Amino acid sequence: MSDHILSGGETARPSIGFVEKYLTVWVALCIVAGVALGHLLPGVFGAIASAEIAKVNMPVAVLIWLMIVPMLLRVDFASLASVGTYWRGIGVTLFINWAVKPFSMALLGWLFIGWLFRSWLPATQIDSYIAGLIILAAAPCTAMVFVWSNLTRGEPNFTLSQVALNDAIMIVAFAPIVGLLLGLSAITVPWGTLVLSVALYIILPVLLAQFIRGRLLAAKGQGGLDALLAAMQPLSLIALLATLVLLFGFQGEQIIAQPMVIALLAVPILIQVYFNSGLAYMLNRLSGERHCVAGPSALIGASNFFELAVAAAIALFGLNSGAALATVVGVLIEVPVMLSVVWIVNRSKGWYERGAAVHAASIGRTPQ
Template sequence: MQSSSADTFESSILRQLSTLDRFLPLWIGLAMAVGLALGRVFPDLNDQLDRVKIDQTSLPIAIGLLGMMYPVLAKVRYDRIRDVTTDRPLLVSSLLLNWLVGPALMFALAWIFLPDLPEFRTGIILVGLARCIAMVLIWNSLACGDTEAAAVLVVLNSIFQVAAYAFLGYFYLETLPGWLGLEQTAIDFELWDIARSVLIFLGVPLLLGALTSLIGRRRKGDAWYEQQFLPRIGPWALYSLLFTVVILFAIQGETITSQPLDVVRISLPLLAYFACMWTVAFVWGRAQRLDYPKTTTLAFTAAGNNFELAIAVAIGTFGVASGQALAGVVGPLIEVPVLVGLVYVALWARRRFFPPTASAASARA
């Protein structure tokens, strides 16, 4: 009876998503197709978009990038950071996995799979440095993870990215390859180039999201904020992502259609990364004797990536028509279906590796 109930619960996972979320890989694919067609109709689109810029990024693309970030960051419970910071095993494990293991793993995979494609390799490394702050809240909820812990880890990842992303980018693109005798990034840039993109495309929406959450909840209450306000702004993150994908593929259409195997090669290190990071984090959480909800939260926050930030940094630093930007765009196309699949893996692991009482409790969460 218990197994039948669990199977029924798991079969309803995708139905819990909105239509937009459920078919996100399809929408991204359609956005790519529209972008490719648009690029053929308007071959000078890149020149037109560059007429008005924010920093080094054209205004329409900058609006799309900021639109991806703000709704996600407005969802976070900034008033509950202290609740998770007292859980030392979870906090330390998350910081180690996100800021030591994850970037190093993506760096290794990028060099293993893309040794002869430096622009794509750099884009993949930028994805690895952008720790998850976005749709992890959805996957974690579907897998019956600890919702509050996930929200707080998202906040901590956001703060760490503002402070450390530029330094890690310089380390993994310039310093470490030099130490190892590998080819350094093919395009020269200053540390401030990455830092400026992070401050604009993460710092600004992080500040606005924090102010919106704190002020909105205080004045209107949690019920109004979560049931009325967030559902109104939430879809705009995905609308903005799809808009950005259309523009990027319109600009990169010739490269994509002439070298489709390169796009396939970009997906290989991403697939390996998501599978490895999730598995390592889940096993580590189990070894640390975390309960199922926290183990699941640890796994999804370690495996997911903030592809919005990676796209923004790639565009701001290397240009909208760069291979780095294309690698960032391929990220969500791979991440979404893989992490949906890992939701089912997590629910199977709950029955297999955790006591029935813990499973029942998490199923009711």
């Protein structure tokens, strides 16, 4: 998952380890284990759920930090200087992430949860479900992006630049976008808790990761950073899987009791993923961007920073809220759905490169 910088500035593609290769299997096992343990040991999970400070669950917060910080150590904000090299892909991804995805999810949430499925859902949780879907879509993925990019043989420098740019934007844009859309959904926004979530799960991890990265590079160079990333990678994945066990343990009773609710919440999430990835892929093709950029662009445009979404939903509405359940449904389908998008991107490479704009750009001329 990490990027290894070679001499001359070339970036090697990260290798996929055993755990990452079968990530869907491990995720499925953790989901089953979490639901089963939550059902069998409700007292234990209730005690863990009650370990809160300012509505922030501390065990979940620690696990999320263990996931986020290793990922952010890979982000070199100096790479933002090279964003112009991939201006088409960068522009498409930014448009999808910040101008389309949060607003399309708000519309889909209102359409499906607030209207079409309303009679099949608990009336008291409708607004909370919609809030969870909005929170889920408001932050673009940072952690799993490196895996998706590698699986599509994506351009690693583009992926790194895009993640760095998204993280920089997310620091200032996440709270206002969520606040705006939740306000439009007639939900009272607890701004203090929302700002605390942004500080806890974005600003502080970014600052810590950049501090560690800078000190390590100064002391030991790129080799030292690569060694640390290799050592922390298993810890990050273990934290991801442990978080899934906890989250599905917290929601285990609701999941078992409300399978119809889970299925209905999955509908707008699935539509959102395929719509945004497809739109990003097509816009890159029309603009003449290379396939190795279009693939990760489509995946970044569609995937969600579910660690932040879950944490924010829990902090804003509580562990047992409809919002928390909606974000957990996002976790439930994130990996298998994104793997299906990877399959589509890889299988369609020949079709993509036959596009007039892509062909023209590849031979250095502009299509008429």
